[in-house]
Amino acid sequence: MSYPLGGYTGQILRVDLERKKTLAEPLPKELALNYLGGTGFAARILFDELRAGLDPLAPENRLIFATGPLTGTLWPTSGRWAAYAKAPLTGIWGEAHCGGFFGPELKYAGYDMLVIHGRAKGPVYLWIDDGTVEVRSAKDLLGRNTAETTDMVRERHGDREIEVACIGQAGERLVRFACIMNNYQDALGRTGLGAVMGSKNLKAVAVRGTRAVTVADDDKFMELVDDANQRVLKQSQAQQMMKYGTPLLVAYKSNIGELATRNHQTGLFEGADRLNADTIREKYYAKTRSCFVCAIQCKKVNRIRKGKYSGTISGGPEYEGIYALGTNCGIDDFGAVLKANQLCNLYGLDVISAGCVIAWLMECYQRGLVTRKQCDGLNLKWGNSDVMVTLIERIAFREGIGDLLAQGSVQAARKLGKGTERYVMHVKGMEISGQDGRTHRSAALTHAISVRGADHLRSLVTVDQLGYEDTAAKRYGKDKLPEICDPYGERYKALVVKDAEDTFAIRDSLIVCWYSCGWPPIFWMSDFAAASAAATGVKEFGDVKNMYRIAERICNLRRAFNVREGLSAKDDMIPERFTREPMPEGPGKGQVANLEVMLREYYRLRKWDADGKPTERTLTELGLADVAAELKRPRKR
Numbered sequence: 001m002s003y004p005l006g007g008y009t010g011q012i013l014r015v016d017l018e019r020k021k022t023l024a025e026p027l028p029k030e031l032a033l034n035y036l037g038g039t040g041f042a043a044r045i046l047f048d049e050l051r052a053g054l055d056p057l058a059p060e061n062r063l064i065f066a067t068g069p070l071t072g073t074l075w076p077t078s079g080r081w082a083a084y085a086k087a088p089l090t091g092i093w094g095e096a097h098c099g100g101f102f103g104p105e106l107k108y109a110g111y112d113m114l115v116i117h118g119r120a121k122g123p124v125y126l127w128i129d130d131g132t133v134e135v136r137s138a139k140d141l142l143g144r145n146t147a148e149t150t151d152m153v154r155e156r157h158g159d160r161e162i163e164v165a166c167i168g169q170a171g172e173r174l175v176r177f178a179c180i181m182n183n184y185q186d187a188l189g190r191t192g193l194g195a196v197m198g199s200k201n202l203k204a205v206a207v208r209g210t211r212a213v214t215v216a217d218d219d220k221f222m223e224l225v226d227d228a229n230q231r232v233l234k235q236s237q238a239q240q241m242m243k244y245g246t247p248l249l250v251a252y253k254s255n256i257g258e259l260a261t262r263n264h265q266t267g268l269f270e271g272a273d274r275l276n277a278d279t280i281r282e283k284y285y286a287k288t289r290s291c292f293v294c295a296i297q298c299k300k301v302n303r304i305r306k307g308k309y310s311g312t313i314s315g316g317p318e319y320e321g322i323y324a325l326g327t328n329c330g331i332d333d334f335g336a337v338l339k340a341n342q343l344c345n346l347y348g349l350d351v352i353s354a355g356c357v358i359a360w361l362m363e364c365y366q367r368g369l370v371t372r373k374q375c376d377g378l379n380l381k382w383g384n385s386d387v388m389v390t391l392i393e394r395i396a397f398r399e400g401i402g403d404l405l406a407q408g409s410v411q412a413a414r415k416l417g418k419g420t421e422r423y424v425m426h427v428k429g430m431e432i433s434g435q436d437g438r439t440h441r442s443a444a445l446t447h448a449i450s451v452r453g454a455d456h457l458r459s460l461v462t463v464d465q466l467g468y469e470d471t472a473a474k475r476y477g478k479d480k481l482p483e484i485c486d487p488y489g490e491r492y493k494a495l496v497v498k499d500a501e502d503t504f505a506i507r508d509s510l511i512v513c514w515y516s517c518g519w520p521p522i523f524w525m526s527d528f529a530a531a532s533a534a535a536t537g538v539k540e541f542g543d544v545k546n547m548y549r550i551a552e553r554i555c556n557l558r559r560a561f562n563v564r565e566g567l568s569a570k571d572d573m574i575p576e577r578f579t580r581e582p583m584p585e586g587p588g589k590g591q592v593a594n595l596e597v598m599l600r601e602y603y604r605l606r607k608w609d610a611d612g613k614p615t616e617r618t619l620t621e622l623g624l625a626d627v628a629a630e631l632k633r634p635r636k637r
Contacts, residue, residue, distance in 0.1 A: 014115050080511045083096050110211050167202075315345070360413070409431055495601075
């Protein structure tokens with residue numbers, strides 16, 4: 001019997017690794033109607049099935065691989081998928097998104113979502129071949145990097161089209177910011193979900209699917225798809241992404257003084273020209289890759305043709321990799337950045353956390369808080385690219401000082417002490433990405449309120465950098481100009497951050513790419529509503545107000561997950577570097593972020609209390625009365 005809604009397969013695959021049991025269960029229609037897919041599904045399941053205080057590396061933690069109702073269809077940029085769990089790096093909500101082809105393949109195998117729990121007695125991998133699901137031995141895969149693992153699994157099953165999501169040596173060793181890799185170069189990067197796989201003795205998930213994803217109204221859906229593709233191809237920013245990929249941000253960030261340098265001490269880097277998109281395109285570009293049904297094609301492969309790292313060829317790095325492994329460590333050698341990025345992919349390390357924990361140690365070294373002897377005899381001066389590459393390897397294998405850094409910068413600083421905590425650039429335990437609230441006010445609020453920590457992808461706003469006042473006026477009203485477009489002002493930033501966070505909750509539940517709804521957006525909520533209604537046949541999805549209600553429900557439920565873990569307004573903070581140390585140079589010289597005023601307004605717009613907690617009334621109005629009741633129960637310690 002077919003599932004009553006289009007876009008979905010109608011099945012959740014559950015896997016108990018301890019018992020080697022698998023079960024395909026129906027996707028509840030009410031779950032789809034109230035939570036849409038992806039992030040919405042994960043929020044409901046993790047809140048319902050995990051207890052507060054659970055160790056993220058415990059067998060009871062759920063690891064969810066999720067898709068959305070547009071996954072596997074022809075909607076542009078819908079080739080993404082996501083993973084969720086309680087995060088090893090932070091102990092709170094964990095979430096990571098990825099491009100490539102794994103998500104559509106999981107749908108074609110017949111599943112909207114994969115939910116894994118338990119711990120296998122030895123190393124295993126999960127093999128999904130349409131309706132056939134097996135937990136197989138991975139003893140021969142143990143110790144292999146992600147590329148080797150992918151090749152060996154494909155060779156074993158005699159099919160190069162198999163999609164493989166796997167961990168490398170970092171995940172096996174439970175590095176707190178280990179990632180999950182797919183298709184060699186696509187990473188589920190942040191929050192340490194690779195360590196969750198490692199804790200479960202799960203080396204890989206391999207998927208092959210031959211089924212179809214059907215939509216409810218094929219004619220209407222294809223009409224929307226054709227229009228959407230034309231809009232993608234005409235948008236100037238999308239065209240730039242096609243040529244350069246995300247490294248185009250290096251020059252832009254440098255021009256506005258927001259290119260994070262030497263652990264965010266400044267926003268200007270003297271070697272930026274050696275790392276910008278034009279230089280990479282001219283000297284290192286090899287080829288372009290695309291995710292499933294994506295016309296933007298922002299994925300770039302680069303090659304080092306001469307010098308120490310000659311012969312290195314790898315996907316990326318993205319802007320965040322250039323920031324974390326380059327400018328933030330004072331390094332302008334693109335060869336070293338590409339090599340380090342490649343090693344992160346092979347070993348399965350989040351490039352942002354890896355680069356940031358190294359930058360933190362470099363600043364501690366600069367200030368005399370750690371000695372060369374404590375750091376395995378390494379010279380941790382800014383710009384030492386050899387040491388940066390060496391530390392990537394030591395972190396992945398937990399060797400020497402790498403064993404300390406593998407805990408993440410917050411835990412490493414707590415163990416090291418001596419005032420090193422002051423120089424950790426993090427929010428809620430996750431290392432900060434390549435933005436700076438001093439020159440980008442909305443980024444300060446975005447980092448502070450994000451449920452997974454210092455996050456730039458769940459609500460990143462660029463109206464206060466890119467302007468487009470006509471677009472801003474149409475969306476938010478002329479009365480809010482010019483303040484809403486002012487990068488140095490706090491006014492209206494809570495409004496735009498909340499608006500983006502709500503829209504992105506829908507984006508991440510469908511699941512589609514960030515670059516389809518940046519600023520000015522190619523698609524926004526009305527587009528997502530129309531596509532969802534045509535794909536699923538659910539008329540209510542076509543109501544923009546209803547979609548915002550679903551978004552509010554998802555955002556409040558994720559927040560409730562963290563509140564249950566003990567988080568409150570005190571955790572919605574950013575490093576003092578951004579609030580008390582004025583930007584020392586550049587266009588934003590003298591600027592600091594006034595976070596408190598933005599937080600108060602954000603809580604008011606969310607209808608939360610002054611401590612940043614969703615109120616019983618707010619939750620009940622969103623159909624989350626059971627969540628409100630759960631939050632009222634005393635926390636068990």
